[in-house]
Amino acid sequence: MKRGLFVKAVAFCAVLTFGFTASGFAQAESSAKTQTGNDWLVCSCGKTMQEHQDEINAADTSTLDYLNCSCGGRLIEEPIYTSTGEYTGESTNCKHSPVGMDYEKICTVTYNIICSRCTLSAQRQEQKAVWNCDFIDGPRMQNKVSTPVSETSAEAQQEEPAVTEEQVTPCAYCGGSVTKGLVDASPWAFTGEERFCAHGTIGGYDKEMSRTVIYQTKCNECGIGSDKVVPETSWECHGVV
Secondary structure (H helix, E strand, C coil): HHHHHHHHHHHHHHHHHHHHHHHHHHHHHHHHHHHHCCECCCCCCCCCCHHHHHHHHHHCCCCCEEEEEECCEEEEEEEEEECCCCEEEEECCCCCCCEEEEEEEEEEEEEEEECCCCCEEEEEEEEEEEEEEEEHHHCCCCCCCEECCCCCHHHCCCCCCCCCCCCEEEECCCEEEEEEEEECCCCCEEEEEEEEEECCCCCCCCEEEEEEEHHHHHHCCCCCCEEEEEEEEEEEECCCC
């Protein structure tokens, strides 16, 4: 009799143990699904980890300008401003003409970086060496001592850049319409640079003029946009009757 009761008690304990173990496995499996499923949000944009990973896997990572934002979006970098720069004093034979010269100057380029998903933006700057050609830009006059006259071309006769009207292009982020228009422009100012007259007038000379133009781009759907500051130069002729 006692032995029968003991066997029944052992069997009952085994059933309870199996029940608790199975329940624990079920809860653990459910918890794992909750933590790793596609319904787990990873950032304020509302995208899930799997959706972000799919976008990153599908993106073209062959270009050097590809970067990842912490939200999983793509960081796009574009130059928005280039300073007029300063001449370093270095020169070399012109690549376009056997009698011309190229002059080196250092410019500061400002880049705007923006995320295509969370619209986080930042800016960075770097210095670049730029070579100015006197065959295209016209002979320069340094300290009132002119450089040798090179051949002139139609490109040497730079006219004042025309202010463009509003332009509409597709948005790279959402497919909306991006409008680009002129916001402001500073008055023309003399830079101090001079050259022989590009029109061939004896004793004539041209003065280099510069101004700063601000363009604004903005999408009508996602609202992403930026202001681009662009320096413009033009040669003002003195000596043509």
